Amino acid sequence: MKNKEDIDGINNLLAGKSAQEVIEWFLREFEGKVAFSTSLGAEDQAITQMIAKVDKTADIFTLDTGRLFPETYDLIDLTSKKYDLKVRVMFPDASRVEEMVNEKGINLFYDSIENRKLCCHIRKIEPLKRAFAGLDAWICGLRREQSITRKDLRLVEWDENNGLIKVNPLIEWTETELWDYIKANQIPYNKLHDTGFPSIGCHPCTRAILQGEDVRAGRWWWENPETRECGLHKRG
Numbered sequence: 349m350k351n352k353e354d355i356d357g358i359n360n361l362l363a364g365k366s367a368q369e370v371i372e373w374f375l376r377e378f379e380g381k382v383a384f385s386t387s388l389g390a391e392d393q394a395i396t397q398m399i400a401k402v403d404k405t406a407d408i409f410t411l412d413t414g415r416l417f418p419e420t421y422d423l424i425d426l427t428s429k430k431y432d433l434k435v436r437v438m439f440p441d442a443s444r445v446e447e448m449v450n451e452k453g454i455n456l457f458y459d460s461i462e463n464r465k466l467c468c469h470i471r472k473i474e475p476l477k478r479a480f481a482g483l484d485a486w487i488c489g490l491r492r493e494q495s496i497t498r499k500d501l502r503l504v505e506w507d508e509n510n511g512l513i514k515v516n517p518l519i520e521w522t523e524t525e526l527w528d529y530i531k532a533n534q535i536p537y538n539k540l541h542d543t544g545f546p547s548i549g550c551h552p553c554t555r556a557i558l559q560g561e562d563v564r565a566g567r568w569w570w571e572n573p574e575t576r577e578c579g580l581h582k583r584g
Contacts, residue, residue, distance in 0.1 A: 383407035391489030409436035413471035
């Protein structure tokens with residue numbers, strides 16, 4: 349088991365390594381203690397393909413909030429079959445969702461940032477913590493280029509909120525590099541990406557973006573850019 353004190357050493361060890369090499373190192377060094385959290389976005393699809401080349405039995409999970417796009421569900425099925433792997437699906441606690449919706453409304457997230465964060469917490473954060481049980485590290489598809497809230501991320505970080513090592517293999521990748529890789533390797537992706545959705549989350553909280561907008565502008569678009577995170581990647 350590695351901990352917070354190992355972060356700098358791991359970053360130094362993996363400096364200059366490719367995303368594939370970073371993933372291979374974590375799957376080997378944290379065997380049975382690392383998982384990949386996928387939202388089925390373009391970045392995550394690239395990582396899934398890299399993992400499948402190394403270990404088809406690796407722990408890959410996704411969060412089904414109950415409000416996803418139909419295209420996202422189709423992609424879970426397509427990806428599982430293409431790479432012959434299982435995507436573990438984590439659901440929110442039904443009683444918690446019922447209580448929240450019956451108290452605050454079916455589309456409570458539009459009414460206030462507080463409500464929106466509560467919805468994200470119940471539908472995402474709580475099942476995420478269950479998925480983390482017994483792990484020492486998790487892999488995710490964050491890139492610095494994605495938004496102002498992610499510009500200071502490192503390749504390997506300490507996730508204080510979950511007590512885990514967090515690795516961002518694509519942290520340095522540009523949008524162009526990402527899509528070149530997807531096309532070169534014929535990786536399946538969410539068809540909403542072709543219709544102006546660079547970042548895809550829950551259906552009611554995601555819209556297509558306009559030309560020139562930030563790639564995360566379509567997520568929780570009614571809020572200020574500084575608040576547009578669900579809490580999955582909260583630092584400190």
